[in-house]
Amino acid sequence: MPAxxxxxxxxxxxxxxxxxxxxxxxxxxxxxxxxxxxITAVLGPNGAGKTTxxxxxxxxxxxRSGTVRVLGLDPHADRxxxxxxxxxxxxxxxxxxxxxxMEMLDHxxxxxxxxxxxxxxxxxLGLGECGRTPYRRLSGGQxxxxxxxxxxxxxxxxxxxxxxxxGMDPQARRATWELLEELRRDGVTxxxxxxxxxxxxxxxxxxxxxDHGRLIASGSPTELTSGGRSATIRLVVTRPFPDGAxxxxxxxxGPHTEVTQLDAVSMLITGPADGSTLGTVSAxxxxxxxxxxxxxxxxxxxxxxxxxxxxxELVG
Amino acid sequence: MSSPPPTSTFAPRPGAAPxxxxxxxxxxxxxxxxxxxxxxxxLAIVIPVIVLVGGVAGADRLGLDLEGHRAVDVLTPxxxxxxxxxxxxxxxxIATGFERRYGVIKRLGASPLPxxxxxxxxxxxLLNVVALQLVSLVVVGLLLGWRxxxxxxxxxxxxxxLAVAAGTWAFASLGLFVAxxxxxxxxxxxxNLVYLLLMAGGGVVLPTSSYGAASGAIQWLPSAALGDAxxxxxxxxxxxxxxxxxxxxxxxxxxxxxxxxxxxE
Numbered sequence: 001m002p003a004x005x006x007x008x009x010x011x012x013x014x015x016x017x018x019x020x021x022x023x024x025x026x027x028x029x030x031x032x033x034x035x036x037x038x039i040t041a042v043l044g045p046n047g048a049g050k051t052t053x054x055x056x057x058x059x060x061x062x063x064r065s066g067t068v069r070v071l072g073l074d075p076h077a078d079r080x081x082x083x084x085x086x087x088x089x090x091x092x093x094x095x096x097x098x099x100x101x102m103e104m105l106d107h108x109x110x111x112x113x114x115x116x117x118x119x120x121x122x123x124x125l126g127l128g129e130c131g132r133t134p135y136r137r138l139s140g141g142q143x144x145x146x147x148x149x150x151x152x153x154x155x156x157x158x159x160x161x162x163x164x165x166x167g168m169d170p171q172a173r174r175a176t177w178e179l180l181e182e183l184r185r186d187g188v189t190x191x192x193x194x195x196x197x198x199x200x201x202x203x204x205x206x207x208x209x210x211d212h213g214r215l216i217a218s219g220s221p222t223e224l225t226s227g228g229r230s231a232t233i234r235l236v237v238t239r240p241f242p243d244g245a246x247x248x249x250x251x252x253x254g255p256h257t258e259v260t261q262l263d264a265v266s267m268l269i270t271g272p273a274d275g276s277t278l279g280t281v282s283a284x285x286x287x288x289x290x291x292x293x294x295x296x297x298x299x300x301x302x303x304x305x306x307x308x309x310x311x312x313e314l315v316g
Numbered sequence: 317m318s319s320p321p322p323t324s325t326f327a328p329r330p331g332a333a334p335x336x337x338x339x340x341x342x343x344x345x346x347x348x349x350x351x352x353x354x355x356x357x358x359l360a361i362v363i364p365v366i367v368l369v370g371g372v373a374g375a376d377r378l379g380l381d382l383e384g385h386r387a388v389d390v391l392t393p394x395x396x397x398x399x400x401x402x403x404x405x406x407x408x409x410i411a412t413g414f415e416r417r418y419g420v421i422k423r424l425g426a427s428p429l430p431x432x433x434x435x436x437x438x439x440x441x442l443l444n445v446v447a448l449q450l451v452s453l454v455v456v457g458l459l460l461g462w463r464x465x466x467x468x469x470x471x472x473x474x475x476x477x478l479a480v481a482a483g484t485w486a487f488a489s490l491g492l493f494v495a496x497x498x499x500x501x502x503x504x505x506x507x508n509l510v511y512l513l514l515m516a517g518g519g520v521v522l523p524t525s526s527y528g529a530a531s532g533a534i535q536w537l538p539s540a541a542l543g544d545a546x547x548x549x550x551x552x553x554x555x556x557x558x559x560x561x562x563x564x565x566x567x568x569x570x571x572x573x574x575x576x577x578x579x580x581e
Contacts, residue, residue: 080430097414187324
């Protein structure tokens with residue numbers, strides 16, 4: 001690490017960031033921090049402003065208002081100083097269509113002072129067998145892995161990976177997770193965007209949930225899922241609910257419970273985890289002549305948190 | 317956070333390679349990609365050779381007015397100009413259009429390679445490919461019996477080099493302008509169309525004077541200016557200052573347009 005860089009302080013600090021495309025507000029007063037040496041997930045549905053936020057941190061876009069500091073630098077004004085120190089994985093593309101996979105990786109390596117050994121890196125990412133394949137003929141997952149390799153090859157302090165596992169099969173996904181965890185172990189800060197809850201829950205030290213360009217919740221996976229309430233009940237019934245069912249159920253359960261209808265036959269109930277809630281729900285079903293197909297009680301998942309915060313499902 | 321053990325695979329050790337190494341790497345990469353692309357090779361070498369061979373073979377039958385010069389002596393400089401135009405304009409426009417489409421320029425924008433390094437790498441790759449084209453076409457011309465004027469070899473050489481340099485600049489700036497404002501498919505179509513139109517009617521292969529009444533307008537095209545400057549240099553051992561100024565003017569216009577409109581994504 002260069003001596004003049006502030007080795008302390010957050011890796012990323014975003015304050016009151018506003019970004020617009022024409023009339024459309026993409027990021028609306030967002031503030032968040034990323035601590036050094038951690039994996040931080042920025043989670044949200046498509047169009048939530050994740051990529052725009054990342055691209056502002058990478059120096060591609062100038063904030064409309066607000067401030068962004070990355071490794072203590074202004075990503076736009078200090079771009080030349082910052083870029084060698086960060087690794088960037090774009091959501092898609094980033095290579096010539098006719099370039100061979102290894103050729104591209106070697107090229108990016110040659111732009112850095114102390115690149116990783118590209119043979120080792122391609123081996124780690126399972127790119128060995130497609131090293132001579134032109135980029136346009138790589139599978140989606142191989143293109144993603146090459147994109148990740150390109151982000152890592154310069155031995156950055158901080159990597160931004162935009163939906164790193166999109167298009168990967170489950171095996172490659174697992175391998176990528178392990179790699180990201182190894183990066184953290186070796187002292188690299190990782191910022192990733194995802195709309196996969198399991199990815200954020202599995203990997204992240206800190207999760208920032210974004211919707212409509214705003215931060216709606218932050219915390220460790222445990223903090224987010226334990227929350228103020230302690231239990232979640234998922235109710236799935238055999239026939240569609242009658243009209244007004246959520247309101248009626250809410251009335252039956254009392255003021256400390258939230259009821260959200262997910263679709264015609266399922267509902268999510270969040271409230272105090274005591275036997276009475278479960279009992280009240282089954283009594284309500286009997287009274288309204290609906291037949292439960294399943295009634296499950298469990299800890300909240302990130303999905304539940306998101307649903308509770310936005311009233312919508314986080315569609316992948 | 318304690319610092320990681322030095323043996324860790326991914327322990328950070330960031331840094332940019334020296335700029336000259338980055339530029340050289342970029343130039344090598346882009347040259348390789350240009351020469352690997354079949355369509356671009358067709359444009360760069362095959363079509364100029366066909367035009368030259370066909371023109372020399374058919375000159376008598378076409379009844380071209382070459383003011384008493386041998387066909388091969390007039391056509392070879394014109395075909396050299398055509399080759400410069402094909403690479404500097406058409407190849408640069410198409411390659412850059414698709415680089416924008418595929419996010420290559422965006423990705424490199426997040427690498428240590430600065431914008432001016434990227435541009436310099438592109439220019440070096442372009443000059444490299446143009447040099448290869450010119451050498452190949454000079455050899456083909458000589459085999460067909462081309463005898464450039466040897467009246468003032470230094471003037472001829474200097475004028476030709478200036479013409480190639482100004483022509484490359486003018487066409488590359490126009491190519492980048494087109495690539496920066498249109499979608500990749502539209503760039504592909506337009507760059508090829510413009511190339512065909514200029515090859516046929518732009519005074520590049522044939523002297524502007526052979527276009528009769530239209531020649532007054534045609535001489536202001538960058539294609540005619542480059543063709544005329546090359547013919548002046550290699551047929552008459554003369555520096556065509558007007559043609560060079562026309563090329564420089566197009567270079568200025570192209571550069572300003574590109575600077576005002578080009579976006580990297």
